[in-house]
Amino acid sequence: MSIMWTPVALSRDVPPLVVLPVVAGGRELALWRSASGRIAAWADRCPHRGMRLSHGFVRGEALSCIYHGWSYGAAGNCLRIPAHPDLEPPETIRVAVHVAAEAGGLIWVAPSAPEAPPPDPGALQPLRSLTVEAGTAAVLSLAGLAGDTLARGHLAGVEVTVAVQPIGPARCALHVLTGAAGAAERIALSRELDALRRRAEAGEMAA
Numbered sequence: 001m002s003i004m005w006t007p008v009a010l011s012r013d014v015p016p017l018v019v020l021p022v023v024a025g026g027r028e029l030a031l032w033r034s035a036s037g038r039i040a041a042w043a044d045r046c047p048h049r050g051m052r053l054s055h056g057f058v059r060g061e062a063l064s065c066i067y068h069g070w071s072y073g074a075a076g077n078c079l080r081i082p083a084h085p086d087l088e089p090p091e092t093i094r095v096a097v098h099v100a101a102e103a104g105g106l107i108w109v110a111p112s113a114p115e116a117p118p119p120d121p122g123a124l125q126p127l128r129s130l131t132v133e134a135g136t137a138a139v140l141s142l143a144g145l146a147g148d149t150l151a152r153g154h155l156a157g158v159e160v161t162v163a164v165q166p167i168g169p170a171r172c173a174l175h176v177l178t179g180a181a182g183a184a185e186r187i188a189l190s191r192e193l194d195a196l197r198r199r200a201e202a203g204e205m206a207a
Contacts, residue, residue, distance in 0.1 A: 003111065004114065004149075010126040017059075020032070023165075024098070029041045030053035041099075042072075043097075046065040046067065061073065069081075070082075078094065098110060098111055099113050104120045104122060106121065125178060128193070129174065134200035136164050138200060140162075142200050142206050155189055155193065158180040
C-alpha cells in the first residue's frame, strides 16, 4: 500500500512558535513550527507520562511538554529533563516523528516519506480552514467539487481548490484556497462555505 500525504493546515495558520493538534490517517499529531520556520508533526503524546504535546510550548528549535517540561529536538529525541538537569537523556527516549512538508500554502504530513512530493494546488491564495461534522464524500458531492485529496471547482462563482483532510467517518476538515482576489468575493466565498457546512451537517444530499 502506497504512503499518502494528508493535508492538515494552511501554512499561514501555523506561524513560528505555534503548536496545534491535528489528525492524519487516524493518528493524533502535534503540528508545530520552530523559531527558524521548520515545520514538524509528531505523535501527540509525551513519552514520559503521555501528556499531549499539542498542549506544550516551542522554544527555539525544540518542543517541550507542558507537564514536566521534557524537551525534544528536531529528530524527536529528548534533549533535556528539567528535574535532572545534569542527565544526558538516553537515545531511547523519543517521540514518534512523522514527515511534514509544505506546498502551495498547505502543510502536508505522512507517517514516512512518500515516493512523490505533496500535491501543489498552484497559484491560489489561502482563504480559510473549516471543520465539518460530515463525511468527506458527502461534503464534496454537496459542494459540487471534483477530486479526492485536492478537490477543484467553483463556489460562490469563484475558483476554489479544497485540500480535504479526513478526520473520521463523519468528520473532515477543508483547507480552502481560491483565485478570488477582491475582499467582496472572499467574504461571499467564506459565507458560502459556512452555508455548505450547515447543509452538510444537517444531512442534506446533493441534487
